[in-house]
Amino acid sequence: MSDAMSVAATATHVEHVGHEKLGFVRTYIFSTDHKMIARQFLFLGLFMMILGGLMALMIRWELAWPETQVPGTRWIPEPFMTDGYMNPSFYNQLFTMHATIMVFFVVMPILVGCFGNLLIPLMIGARDMAFPVLNMLSFWVGAVSGVVMLAGFFVPGGHAAGGWTSYAPLTAVTQYTGVNWGQNIWCISLIILGISSLMGSINYITTIVNMRAPGMTFFRMPLVIWSLFIVAILLLLALPVLTSALAMLLLDRMAGTSFFLPAGGGEPLLWQHLFWFFGHPEVYILILPAMGIGSDILAVFARKPIFGYRAMAFSMIGIAFLSWIVWGHHMFQSGMSPALGTGFMISTMVIAVPSAIKTFNWLGTLWGGSIRYTTPMLNALAFVSMFVIGGLSGIYMASTPVDIFIHDTYYIVAHIHYVVFGGSVFGIFAAIYYWFPKMFGRMMNETLGKIHFWPTFIAFNCTFFPMHILGIGGHMRRIYNPMQYEFLQPLQPVNVFITVSAIGLGLAQIPFVINFFWSLFAGKKAERNPWKANTLEWVAPSPPPHGNFDTIPVVYRGPYEYSSPEVAEDYLPQNRPLVSAQVAAAH
Amino acid sequence: MMSWLPENVSTYGKDIDRLFYLIYYITGATFLLVAVTMVAFLILYRHREGRPARYTHGNTTLEIIWTIVPAVILVVLSFMSQATWGHVKGHMPPADVHVQVTAKQFNWEVTYPGPDGKLGTQDDLEMENEVHVPVNKVIIVHLKSKDVIHSFFLPNFRLKQDAVPGREIQAWFQATKPGRYELPCAELCGFGHSGMRGWVYVHPADEYDKWVKEHWPSA
Numbered sequence: 096m097s098d099a100m101s102v103a104a105t106a107t108h109v110e111h112v113g114h115e116k117l118g119f120v121r122t123y124i125f126s127t128d129h130k131m132i133a134r135q136f137l138f139l140g141l142f143m144m145i146l147g148g149l150m151a152l153m154i155r156w157e158l159a160w161p162e163t164q165v166p167g168t169r170w171i172p173e174p175f176m177t178d179g180y181m182n183p184s185f186y187n188q189l190f191t192m193h194a195t196i197m198v199f200f201v202v203m204p205i206l207v208g209c210f211g212n213l214l215i216p217l218m219i220g221a222r223d224m225a226f227p228v229l230n231m232l233s234f235w236v237g238a239v240s241g242v243v244m245l246a247g248f249f250v251p252g253g254h255a256a257g258g259w260t261s262y263a264p265l266t267a268v269t270q271y272t273g274v275n276w277g278q279n280i281w282c283i284s285l286i287i288l289g290i291s292s293l294m295g296s297i298n299y300i301t302t303i304v305n306m307r308a309p310g311m312t313f314f315r316m317p318l319v320i321w322s323l324f325i326v327a328i329l330l331l332l333a334l335p336v337l338t339s340a341l342a343m344l345l346l347d348r349m350a351g352t353s354f355f356l357p358a359g360g361g362e363p364l365l366w367q368h369l370f371w372f373f374g375h376p377e378v379y380i381l382i383l384p385a386m387g388i389g390s391d392i393l394a395v396f397a398r399k400p401i402f403g404y405r406a407m408a409f410s411m412i413g414i415a416f417l418s419w420i421v422w423g424h425h426m427f428q429s430g431m432s433p434a435l436g437t438g439f440m441i442s443t444m445v446i447a448v449p450s451a452i453k454t455f456n457w458l459g460t461l462w463g464g465s466i467r468y469t470t471p472m473l474n475a476l477a478f479v480s481m482f483v484i485g486g487l488s489g490i491y492m493a494s495t496p497v498d499i500f501i502h503d504t505y506y507i508v509a510h511i512h513y514v515v516f517g518g519s520v521f522g523i524f525a526a527i528y529y530w531f532p533k534m535f536g537r538m539m540n541e542t543l544g545k546i547h548f549w550p551t552f553i554a555f556n557c558t559f560f561p562m563h564i565l566g567i568g569g570h571m572r573r574i575y576n577p578m579q580y581e582f583l584q585p586l587q588p589v590n591v592f593i594t595v596s597a598i599g600l601g602l603a604q605i606p607f608v609i610n611f612f613w614s615l616f617a618g619k620k621a622e623r624n625p626w627k628a629n630t631l632e633w634v635a636p637s638p639p640p641h642g643n644f645d646t647i648p649v650v651y652r653g654p655y656e657y658s659s660p661e662v663a664e665d666y667l668p669q670n671r672p673l674v675s676a677q678v679a680a681a682h
Numbered sequence: 683m684m685s686w687l688p689e690n691v692s693t694y695g696k697d698i699d700r701l702f703y704l705i706y707y708i709t710g711a712t713f714l715l716v717a718v719t720m721v722a723f724l725i726l727y728r729h730r731e732g733r734p735a736r737y738t739h740g741n742t743t744l745e746i747i748w749t750i751v752p753a754v755i756l757v758v759l760s761f762m763s764q765a766t767w768g769h770v771k772g773h774m775p776p777a778d779v780h781v782q783v784t785a786k787q788f789n790w791e792v793t794y795p796g797p798d799g800k801l802g803t804q805d806d807l808e809m810e811n812e813v814h815v816p817v818n819k820v821i822i823v824h825l826k827s828k829d830v831i832h833s834f835f836l837p838n839f840r841l842k843q844d845a846v847p848g849r850e851i852q853a854w855f856q857a858t859k860p861g862r863y864e865l866p867c868a869e870l871c872g873f874g875h876s877g878m879r880g881w882v883y884v885h886p887a888d889e890y891d892k893w894v895k896e897h898w899p900s901a
């Protein structure tokens with residue numbers, strides 16, 4: 096121990112943070128503490144998840160029982176609904192906003208905003224982010240963007256109705272959709288959100304580069320920190336492209352510039368190139384943190400070092416590079432040159448390789464483990480297995496000829512949901528169950544956790560797997576009444592089955608909500624290290640005070656030394672010094 | 683699962699379906715491999731008192747194998763796909779029949795060139811949402827759009843091609859079986875997107891001649 100003390104004492108990072116008492120507003124609202132900001136992002140994301148989920152259920156009702164009254168919606172006024180009957184343009188607004196909310200206001204705020212904020216300082220052994228005020232601004236600018244986005248429902252003409260991908264010219268001219276300010280607000284909100292994300296990403300990068308505890312080299316960082324580091328870089332580079340595209344779209348709409356309008360010399364496909372140049376890195380922004388989370392949790396509960404740590408880190412770096420040269424796979428049928436299609440097919444096939452590497456390494460991590468089936472572990476395992484299905488379905492679409500048929504069908508919808516719900520959202524659940532004790536100082540209830548997990552896992556598959564069948568049957572996405580098509584009528588029972596399952600999936604979230612709030616106030620008090628994990632966040636008290644650590648920890652080894660023969664216990668925290676006598680005793 | 687595919691009635695449809703099946707078998711086998719291994723590990727290596735986990739950081743040989751094998755499979759798949767892709771979307775084959783399809787919210791305007799075989803002349807004929815073509819002939823579709831992006835989707839022909847305003851895009855197909863086939867729009871094009879639908883009528887040779895005579899009696 097005296098060893099550690101002397102190292103710590105000489106470390107330059109040991110400084111004492113003032114612990115002056117802050118008022119309510121500075122503690123809970125305009126807080127600069129990364130942990131409070133993380134909680135704020137979490138509550139924002141969970142609230143938005145409820146809204147996005149309800150929208151999804153309305154969409155599903157319409158598809159299963161087209162043009163019937165949607166239960167409980169009589170209160171929604173014209174022009175959205177007429178006495179509970181959904182108008183087609185409102186249907187378009189619903190799927191546009193469902194996806195927009197889930198991507199930009201649920202998965203990003205929770206995975207990147209919440210867990211990025213919570214974990215980066217704690218896991219690298221820092222007292223806070225590099226720029227705490229910027230961090231606070233990042234949340235509040237994001238919150239403003241969320242309010243602006245929701246405001247779009249209350250303007251004449253309704254909200255944006257051009258899909259989350261917002262293809263021009265449909266979205267560039269008011270008369271094509273009948274939506275005026277809704278579409279403008281959609282653009283403005285996302286421009287604001289881009290500012291929020293930029294502030295966050297600069298902060299993350301700076302913090303990780305500069306504020307790692309003594310001994311925390313890059314290759315001793317937990318994979319979740321690697322993933323967040325890479326995501327921050329992707330955000331920094333991808334968001335300006337989206338912001339520029341949105342600004343051009345707004346100018347087309349409001350100033351008559353015709354960037355995307357052929358009549359004025361513009362080019363509709365330019366929007367798609369810009370959107371997907373952002374959009375493909377964006378989908379990896381949604382999944383990389385979940386990959387990091389999954390890796391960490393798998394190692395902890397298999398009580399084993401991660402299999403192929405360096406390969407895991409390098410495959411994420413590989414994904415980050417490749418994600419810039421695959422965007423054209425969204426445009427195979429767009430009228431883009433077929434020769435370009437060939438190039439994008441090859442790069443897309445190649446980007447599946449790092450995903451395969453990661454999958455096999457996760458399996459390798461389980462091999463020979465001593466697996467504990469806690470709720471976080473179940474969710475992490477669900478993440479791995481569902482991501483496999485989503486990754487494999489990507490290969491069908493990567494093959495340009497097969498994509499001719501399945502592009503813009505429910506096959507794509509199935510793929511999206513296996514990667515984003517099966518991947519990112521199970522990653523989110525795993526992370527919440529796992530880090531809840533650190534975040535709030537209390538354990539979540541395991542029984543309720545399992546009552547949440549199993550129905551969710553089953554209902555998820557019943558909801559999204561049959562969408563592959565719809566896609567193979569040729570069922571188009573974004574149609575509001577499949578019964579209008581003769582060739583889709585035999586598929587209608589599948590639509591009904593999916594909707595019933597989706598309602599089940601919604602109901603399966605009730606135990607989670609109960610568990611979350613009940614544990615928040617009455618959960619069992621958490622110790623510092625309830626899961627017996629190695630990483631530095633577990634060195635700090637639960638929840639960590641302002642400044643996180645009593646003294647800044649010193650790091651002696653990588654994050655995954657589980658079941659090491661060097662010690663008697665099955666874990667070896669990154670900051671525990673090993674005196675040679677102790678080593679000898681263990682042998 | 684693949685039996686849900688709509689009946690294929692185009693010449694290249696079988697090539698596309700063959701790839702679809704091939705990928706189905708490859709990914710299906712991969713999924714089974716991963717799923718069985720995972721379930722086996724989850725059962726075999728569940729926590730047991732007194733049985734420690736294996737302390738290992740990886741295995742370079744294994745990792746190289748599971749990098750190279752998927753990479754090779756995927757590259758081979760790309761080359762196999764390329765042949766069909768080039769055939770369907772690359773160079774257009776010599777046409778027997780031309781039709782122009784102009785998409786607009788929320789209809790397909792179909793223009794036939796008439797006996798002179800040229801579009802944009804006096805004897806052109808326009809129909810809404812009806813494409814009449816002969817069986818076993820190469821049809822070239824000249825796709826245009828008057829307003830937003832639409833997508834010309836023929837599920838039974840395994841053909842999908844976006845129609846983009848401001849340009850003409852060509853697509854082709856050759857039907858192998860007479861009949862009446864649906865032509866939905868596959869790209870979101872506004873509040874009437876759902877229900878934007880036409881029909882392709884594939885006629886046997888004699889019936890097609892009769893149809894031509896009916897519409898161009900002078901010819």
Ligand code: HEM
Pocket residue numbers: 260378379381382424425443444446447450485486487489490492493498501502503507510511514515518519
């Ligand atoms: C194994 C790697 C993957 C491959 C080969 C792949 C391939 C593709 C392809 C080719 C498309 C376009 C299909 C079309 O529109 O015709 C697509 C769409 C999509 N992918 Fe992936 N993908 C992969 C992984 C992921 C991951 C990890 C995510 C997100 C977490 C993701 C999210 C999406 C989304 C959201 C879309 C649809 C966008 C839209 O049109 O609304 N994909 N994918």
Ligand SMILES: [Cu+2]
Pocket residue numbers: 374375378421422424425
């Ligand atoms: Cu993509």
